[in-house]
Amino acid sequence: MRRALAILLLCISSIKAYAQPLEFTQPADATEASPEIIGGSKAIMANWPATFVFTATSGEHCTATAIGPQVLLTAEHCIRGAANGTIKASGIAVQCEAHPFHNSNYDIALCFTAARIVLAAGQDFETIDLKLKPADDTRLSLLGFGCISRGGVSGVLYEGTSVVKDATAQKAVFFTTGGVSVCAGDSGGAAYQPGVGSSRRVVGVASAAISGQNDLSRFTALANGPTIVFFEDWAGRQRDPKTGAVIPVEICLVDKDHADAPADCHI
């Protein structure tokens, strides 16, 4: 992330698919030596245990969030062309699929892991909300890798806040402005709407930054009909790679119609 109104990092990626698969890792904790960014603070990994970084198909670095024991949420533009990978630490295979409307602003993808994602003991997966689209002026928490004004990704996790703007203009997206804004490496990362106490829920996925007079961060919203349909359809199609049997996919959801959430979901 970077301070809003600072210089934007630009990435023009090749659209050719690379042969190498996606590789997911968990980021390092910030140290005393890690650079500061204005408007953000160094994040402690223990507070964000379900956040992963990965190298995407075209060599880009992206973020993913574990939202269930075998589910990762990320941006579609990070998996263009090839959608398979592994979680480095555990070697667990990962297969990703883009939202069917990804050409029409729905820049999100879901990834299914062949085995349970291993988090540190006692740590929870993040919870998504498919009913809540944040309203204008809501302050969201953003997570990112702290690209500073020059030099790119620092490789450690930062957190900060930004305020929602233009929430209702389109169903698929919303924007935030002020505070921190998304920067290189933050694609696919989650936008969190804080609840009471330490509760939080994922309401969007980082997609793009827009430079100009008032720097904006663009997020793909989760609370819309096509995305609910995508989640439900995708969850019902995942199969065990060995047996081919359909696997019931558990997703940490805050939803009246899905009151039963798996254990280990962040409240």
Added chain:
Amino acid sequence: MKLRFLGVTALSATLVSGCTHLEVNRHGPDSTGSRSGYAYMLDFTQYQIELKRTLISCDADKVPEVKTEATITALLAPDGEQVYVIDPESMISAFKTSDISITYKDGRLVAFNASTVDKTGDVIASVAATAGKVVLLASGIPIPVSDKAGKAQMCKDDAVSNLALIEANKKPIKAATDALDEANAKLAVLTAQFATKPTEKLRTQIEARTKANAAAKKQLDAITKASSDAQAWLTDRRTATWPDDSSTFHAWSAYPLPIGTADKWFKGDAIRGVIARDQTKTWEDTGDDNKIHLIIEGERGAAYQLGMSPEAFRARYPELNPAVDVTECRKAAGSACGIRLAQLDNDLVNAVYYRSVRAPIALHLVRRGSYGSDKPSAGSSHPKAGLRYRVPAAGTFLICEANQECGDGSGSEPIAKVNGAIAQLGTVFNISFSSPAFASGSVSATFDDQGRLLTAGLKRDNAAALAAANAVGSTVDEAGKVVKAKKGAELAGITNATTLAKAKADLAKAEEGLTKTPQQLASEQLTALQTQQQIEAIQATLGPSQAKDLTNQVAVAKLQLDLAETQRKRAEDPHADQAAVKAQYDAQTGVTNARITSLEAEARMVEAERALAKAKAGS
């Protein structure tokens, strides 16, 4: 201040009956009335804009920055939408035909039965050269925030290398300039010593020093030229005149970076690829059926993005309408819908590219204060309304980023702005005149070159017809004398002598509001012209080397003016502390200083050669 005199100094009296009215008809393209008479036009304010865009940064991890600067000159132009025809028939009396004399310049009435007015030169208001504004290219294009390990670059290799060369040359230019300055001083000292007491030792030292300085100068010139050439490559200049007519007050997207320059500087295909993949498609949204549909109308709509009316959109893309399922249409690439959608996608990419990368500008004429309007003032259409004139309103000419307003209250900084009187924001007034039977009179009015009323006079004399005729005759004679006296005035084109006289006159009649005061501008003009004239005179009598000295001095003086201008712009530039902007000013200053030093080196070497030659001739 120049005067424009519109004077009716005599009107005929009639012994027959009725009144005499001065009749002036408005003439338009649809006018069906008689075109017989004396036609004249009002003026409107036009601006000559010298637009300079410089690519100032192109880092791999940043959006390119282009600095846009403008030099604005306000002009007066004849307003084809305000044409009036004076009906001479309305002036004819039973006794005599009015002796009517009309004088024009550029379609403007400058005299009516009265003295002519010197209308030399069209520059009527301030010339404003602004520090400009840094515009981020690709502003508004969403950029995906994945990070590529190998940093991507939006600019072409030549752009990157030219920027790098200018940066790399800064220190060597400074070092070489300082060294040559010192060497020049040493040579001057040696030459002065030699002139006092020529010795063989000094001669040898001078010859060696001259040779060394010549070599150093050559090196400095080469590196300075390389930086200047690189800077010229990174700069695009164009001149435009706006508006075309008096009823245009806004242009929302004009004068983009030429295609050739954009293609020269930027990787157009790569940028279009980013736009195609990652642009926020405001014209596609999810319907209640959870399918994706097109939005055509409104600010979010595809038609608006393309700058088209909805009707034009429907004509160009007949298969596309809000009912179409965009996802299914895209899947069926070979279908009529699929082909048309692909065409729309491509057109939208180009539209976004045009807006974001070719960075057009917006132009606005805005009223200041309570007088005036941007709704064209028609004035009275009644023929008996008499002479029409327009009083300009106080206004501001603004150059903004495309599709934006800017300036006070808008929150957006302008690229350039100039305050002044804007004729077409003003109201058209009229001076009518009628003379009853057995009466005569006169009406006069004087205006300045902005069309503002300075004086007005009305006289009516109810004397008997003969006395009235005599009065008319004598008044006409007086007017005739004035006309004859002024006939000798030469309204020549712009020449050195005329410009010199104008500069002297302006010095005495300055107006405020220029970027430099008029006194400063006129003094500089005067000095430059006088120096130029001196050079021309001296060249006829002196030898070439002495003439070269003077030419050198003028060149150095001009460079010092450039240096002062750069420093002034830097002091006023709100972006001066931004790295790329600071780098550009530093480079510009370094090159100008190097050129001054190089010219001074040439002067010192000529002096030395002259001293050696003189000593040789003496021996």
